[in-house]
Amino acid sequence: MMRFTHPAAILICVIAAFVSAAAGCGGGQATPKLYNRLIFLTRQSGDYDIRLRTSNDRQPVELGRVLPWDSQPVWSPDGSRIAFYSDRNFNLPDRDDNVDLYVMAPDGSGLTRLTNDPASDAFPYWSPDGQRLAFYSERDGQGDVYIMNADGSGVKRVTDDAALDIPYGWSPDGQKLLVSSGRSGNLDLFTMKTDGGDVKRVTSLEGDDVAAQWSPDGSQIAFESATGRNVEVYVVNADGSNLVDLTLRPLRDAHPVWAPDSVRLAFVSDRTADSEIYVMDTNYSFLTQVTAVQREDAWPAWSPDGTQLAFVSDRDNNHEIYLANADGTGQTRLTNDPNPDLSPEWSPDGSRLAFVRYRGGRRDIYVMNV
Numbered sequence: 001m002m003r004f005t006h007p008a009a010i011l012i013c014v015i016a017a018f019v020s021a022a023a024g025c026g027g028g029q030a031t032p033k034l035y036n037r038l039i040f041l042t043r044q045s046g047d048y049d050i051r052l053r054t055s056n057d058r059q060p061v062e063l064g065r066v067l068p069w070d071s072q073p074v075w076s077p078d079g080s081r082i083a084f085y086s087d088r089n090f091n092l093p094d095r096d097d098n099v100d101l102y103v104m105a106p107d108g109s110g111l112t113r114l115t116n117d118p119a120s121d122a123f124p125y126w127s128p129d130g131q132r133l134a135f136y137s138e139r140d141g142q143g144d145v146y147i148m149n150a151d152g153s154g155v156k157r158v159t160d161d162a163a164l165d166i167p168y169g170w171s172p173d174g175q176k177l178l179v180s181s182g183r184s185g186n187l188d189l190f191t192m193k194t195d196g197g198d199v200k201r202v203t204s205l206e207g208d209d210v211a212a213q214w215s216p217d218g219s220q221i222a223f224e225s226a227t228g229r230n231v232e233v234y235v236v237n238a239d240g241s242n243l244v245d246l247t248l249r250p251l252r253d254a255h256p257v258w259a260p261d262s263v264r265l266a267f268v269s270d271r272t273a274d275s276e277i278y279v280m281d282t283n284y285s286f287l288t289q290v291t292a293v294q295r296e297d298a299w300p301a302w303s304p305d306g307t308q309l310a311f312v313s314d315r316d317n318n319h320e321i322y323l324a325n326a327d328g329t330g331q332t333r334l335t336n337d338p339n340p341d342l343s344p345e346w347s348p349d350g351s352r353l354a355f356v357r358y359r360g361g362r363r364d365i366y367v368m369n370v
Helices: none
Strands: 012-015 039-044 047-052 070-075 082-086 100-104 121-126 132-137 144-149 165-170 176-184 186-193 208-214 220-227 230-237 253-258 264-272 274-281 287-289 297-302 308-313 320-325 341-346 352-359 362-369
Touching: 070 121, 070 341, 070 352, 070 362, 082 121, 082 362, 100 121, 121 165, 132 165, 144 165, 144 176, 165 208, 176 208, 208 253, 220 253, 230 253, 230 264, 253 297, 264 297, 274 297, 274 308, 297 341, 308 341, 320 341
Parallel strands: 186 208
Antiparallel strands: 012 039, 039 047, 070 082, 082 100, 121 132, 132 144, 165 176, 176 186, 208 220, 220 230, 253 264, 264 274, 274 287, 297 308, 308 320, 341 352, 352 362
């Protein structure tokens, strides 16, 4: 696995989804488990280190044909651009192992490199108006949150402390950022203005709070908290009040994703031994098991209208992208390739999916119609 050059390295893995020894600490290019996320964290002597773990024609169009490492495709709010991070110097003699941020049109044209720094830049998040990007960078010797204009200009540092800071996106009004930070010891959630001011601590649980997401209406934050191998899904008001453990199980419930209605959450659970996808509302009025095939199902992504979920499954002995109605009916396989397909992301208009395909140690971004 590619790793960022942060001065820490260890064996305790805190994954932004399920914890897995097979997928956690270690090298090699083995096919990833479905419940691996794009980020995992390691800790030593109190420090953290980030390491890296999309017409009716459904034939995907490859966007990064010559690239070994394109990851985390993120659609701009108007659907005209896709931001991602990549190591595009992988095959060059002077390769420095860092990754940078890029943007392109959904058909692969207009490729633009946004960052060009000896340190690694990754994990882009579009502002709601599509004018700026928040991202993670180690350019100042530690992991911090930065923002820049969508064309790569005007880079500004948002966080500046000795701890690791990971961005998890913008508030729906574009005024604040959601950050998971180790400044208090464990990884806790904080909100702050885009200039780094008005910092408010949202969580202070025993575990590490990651995989966070603001509700579309801005009133709540969903996240997972990991203590050892126990991972649970929580919801808290954006001001830190009314913290609720939604899953209350001594197992692993992870990767909460808000529906557009700000009421339902999709998440992944191993409560039936396999990794399956569930939908519940934040008032406990219902819990729906979306998948039940005794295989690994993960990486749920809501359609913009809230009626469907795209997800990843190995039910046909390979990691492929599937589609299902939110109640679990109408499950349809969208991709059929011998290489693993992961990380589906809907276009804002719901007509396309971007995803990542693994091929011979490479990760390439594809877009397909839905």
